Structures are given as structure tokens and as C-alpha cells.
Amino acid sequence: MSRNKLITPQQSLSLTLSLTLAAFSMLPILASRADENIPLPSNAPLELNLLTQPKGSVITANTINPETLTIPSLWWAKETSENKLLDNWIAYPTSxxxxxxxxxxxNQQIWSLLDYLERYRFVNRLGLTARNFGYNIRVFNYQKEMLATYTCNLDIMPDLCNIQMSNQSKIGLRQTLDKFGN
Incomplete structure (x- = not known):
């Protein structure tokens, strides 16, 4: 006599969890392969003097071309949603x-008020805007501390990108998680 075996809810949950954990265990392998194709952020120092004395083909928030759109165009992002946070920028063409x-x-005061997710959102939004013009971004304060980067490999489709946030930025995540009891 053959019996049909039914899966109990506990067995179903156990099977689902096992499959989920197996899938998540593969993510580091996939992510590490993708990361191999993403260039590292530039380690060139921030040159704040270029804000007042741009040279060559360097573009700042104060560079305006009266005849055509200046690339990259971050003015709209600055004027619309990031006016108080985004203070200035220096754009370097490919060399x-x-x-x-x-x-x-x-603006360090505004940056310090944001939690990790708000900072991440800012970096992602401005990184996407810059990426559309063929640029990667680095985020600094006026003390020349690198706060975040958004780096992409624009030579492959779809673009592979990586956001890195400094340890200083991760403090806000702990505060956010603490708010929710985690």
C-alpha cells in the first residue's frame, strides 16, 4: 500500500530557508566577480584650489559655457534637491x-545630519547623474576627507557600478537600525 507523503508547514519552511540560504551563499562569489570588473576609485588628492582657479579642462559649479551645455551638468541636481548639501564640484575629464x-x-554640517540611507541615496542619485555623462564620483567635505564613491565600468553593458561609503557614514546606519530595535 503506497502512501502519499505530504509536506508539513515546518518542512516547507525549512526547505524554503535552506534554498534561500544557499542562494545567499552564492552572492559573495557573484559580487566578487562583478567587483573585479569595476575600477577602483581614483586616489588622486582633492584639489580645492581648482574651485577658485580652474585650469585646463577642469569644470566646477562656477564654470559656465554661454554657447552650449557644460558637461557634466550637475547644476539641476544642485538647484533642485541637493542645494544645501551639494556645495560645489570639480569635474576632471578622462586622461x-x-x-x-x-x-x-x-556641506559637512548637512552631511552629518543625514543617516546612512539618506547619504547612500544622495551618492546613488548624483552618481547616476554623473554616470549618464560618463563620469564616476567621489564625495568629500572641505577637510578633504573622502566620504563616499560611486565608480562604474562604463565599457560593458549593463554598466557595473559600486558605491563605497566611509566608516564615518556607517555610523548613521547603526543609529537607524537602533531606532527600529535591531
């Missing part, structure tokens, strides 16, 4: 040594 990048300079 023999470096990929095109924009160094964003943020």
Missing part, C-alpha cells in the same frame, strides 16, 4: 592616467 570623475564637495 591617460585617470578615468573621468567628479569630486563633489558637500
Amino acid at each position: 591617460k592616467q585617470e578615468l573621468a570623475r567628479v569630486d563633489l564637495i558637500v
Whole structure:
């Protein structure tokens, strides 16, 4: 006599958890392979003197071309939602040594008021805008501390990108998690 075996709710939950854990255990392998294709952020120092004395093809928030759109165009992002946080930027075109990048300079007082997720959202939004113009970004304060980066490999489709936040930025995540009892 053959009996049909039914799966109990506990067995179903156990099977689902096992499959989920197996899938998550594969993520570091997949992520590490993707990370191999994403360039590291530039380690060039922030040159704040370029804000007042731009040279060559460097572009700042104060650079205006009366005849055409200046690339990258971050003015709209600055004027709409990031007016108090985004203070200025320095854009460097691609060179023999470096990929095109924009160094964003943020207001440290406003940055420190944001939690980790708000900072991440800012970096992601401005990184996407800069990426559309072919640039990576680095986020600094006026003390020349690197707060975050958004770096992409623009040579492959779809673009592979990586956001890195400084340890200082992660303090806000702990505070956010604490609010929810985690």
C-alpha cells in the first residue's frame, strides 16, 4: 500500500530557508566577480584650489559655457534637491592616467545630519547623474576627507557600478537600525 507523503508547514519552511540560504551563499562569489570588473576609485588628492582657479579642462559649479551645455551638468541636481548639501564640484575629464570623475564637495554640517540611507541615496542619485555623462564620483567635505564613491565600468553593458561609503557614514546606519530595535 503506497502512501502519499505530504509536506508539513515546518518542512516547507525549512526547505524554503535552506534554498534561500544557499542562494545567499552564492552572492559573495557573484559580487566578487562583478567587483573585479569595476575600477577602483581614483586616489588622486582633492584639489580645492581648482574651485577658485580652474585650469585646463577642469569644470566646477562656477564654470559656465554661454554657447552650449557644460558637461557634466550637475547644476539641476544642485538647484533642485541637493542645494544645501551639494556645495560645489570639480569635474576632471578622462586622461591617460585617470578615468573621468567628479569630486563633489558637500556641506559637512548637512552631511552629518543625514543617516546612512539618506547619504547612500544622495551618492546613488548624483552618481547616476554623473554616470549618464560618463563620469564616476567621489564625495568629500572641505577637510578633504573622502566620504563616499560611486565608480562604474562604463565599457560593458549593463554598466557595473559600486558605491563605497566611509566608516564615518556607517555610523548613521547603526543609529537607524537602533531606532527600529535591531
